[in-house]
Amino acid sequence: MDGGKLIVVIVDDHDLFTQGLALLLDSRVGDRISVAGSTSRPEEAAALVGSTGAELAIVDLAMPPIGGVAAIRHIKSRHPDTRILALSGTTDRGLAEEALRAGADGYLSKSADPDTLVAPLLSVAAGFRVLEPDLLTALLDGIRRPPETILQRLDTEEMRLWGLLARGAETIEIAERMLVSERTAKRMIAALLHKLGVANRAEAAGLAGYYGLIDRPKDADV
Incomplete structure (x- = not known):
């Protein structure tokens, strides 16, 4: 914690999104959250979490060269207690499943209004898992489908x-x-x-x- 605030890092190769999300979090929940840093390189994600002591990482899945799923694995292998909210600009259910298996604690679409990310982020930080209803339904249907x-x-x-x-x-x-x-x-x-x-x-x-x-x-x- 940074003075009682939740320490957050953002792993995303879209600078405008990163800056916008950081500003949004500061304006909406700046008394509870501190964005301690960001990186556009997924291979640097685990090191960023370690250097900042981040308790929560927001990770974009579509990042070259190794991708966000690999970044999630690296973070969880080195910092298993760090919570992770995965974001994706696609509706690829397979990618969502990969992210969850890699250790993501939540998964949301980047197409959503950034303002709606605040509540899910706080829920993930509090220890809950967060999934969009359509994705949850699709995953459950997939589980029940005959192999x-x-x-x-x-x-x-x-x-x-x-x-x-x-x-x-x-x-x-x-x-x-x-x-x-x-x-x-x-x-x-x-x-x-x-x-x-x-x-x-x-x-x-x-x-x-x-x-x-x-x-x-x-x-x-x-």
């Missing part, structure tokens, strides 16, 4: 069959919905259970529930 190893093994009809099993459809109903004989339906079910690596219909239904395949209306085709 590619399963999706690659199942064709469209098998995915539909899995959904019917998940909703508790009996064999005769499955046969009617899939336009096959009851005997064929039984064979298809057995083949699907084998591909999913489960012992019975209940386990297949549980797996479907985990991956969100039974969140659709009950009368909808899968």
Whole structure:
């Protein structure tokens, strides 16, 4: 702390953004935050944090040559207690995931009004994690999506069959919905259970529930 103030550094290669954000923080929360320094070189980020004793670093992800994600890793490896708010001018979910895995404590879009960064920054400094709602939804959807190893093994009809099993459809109903004989339906079910690596219909239904395949209306085709 600098006289009781939170020590912040900014790692961003856009000088105007850096200067504007520093001025904004000084005018809005200058009594609680002190911007101790900035750098436009991600490879210098960890050293800047060390020399200033920064408790929070604001890191832009799109910085050559090594990028903001690498800067976050360097900071966290040398100064694990330093909180990090990652900023990006893109909507690349993959980049957001990389930043969070590298140790970022929050992720926000730079397209937002700079004025809106103050509250999230203070939340990150207080120990909370901050994500934009759309990104959080996308990440959660990604977590619940069946892994590619399963999706690659199942064709469209098998995915539909899995959904019917998940909703508790009996064999005769499955046969009617899939336009096959009851005997064929039984064979298809057995083949699907084998591909999913489960012992019975209940386990297949549980797996479907985990991956969100039974969140659709009950009368909808899968």
